[in-house]
Amino acid sequence: MQPRNAPDPPPTPTFYDRVYAFVREVPRGSVVTYGQVALELGAPSAARAVGYALHFLPKAAEQDVPWWRVINASGAISFKGRGPEADRQRSMLEQEGIVFDAAGHTDLRRFRWWPPATLDR
DNA sequence: ATCGTGACGAACG
């Protein structure tokens, strides 16, 4: 039984929540890949789910979660490939200094960001 | 509990 006023019910953070939390840490001018996020979250092969999570990013969170800094393993913008959304994402990244080649790929070796501590887990 | 979905990704040919 709870002592008296239980601080807060253990709200199991969903995978999506963890995705948002991680992406929120990606600094301006750098990027991460879907697969990378999945890996950091302990689910090596859940890259697809990461993309799904961002697809359903709450409108209200678009300000805090830099979703545009997440691209695919090829260093290109996924976003279902095309669409005005993809162009917008690219613009936002270029605005931060990310450079894309003629083929629409960016150099991950140069712009990819890795979280400070990879020691946990 | 089962099924369809999709901002992924590695493997092929």
Place this chain on the structure above:
DNA sequence: CCGTTCGCCACGA
């Protein structure tokens, strides 16, 4: 380099 195939996953209906 490019399109296709197939595996993998969390989530909602």
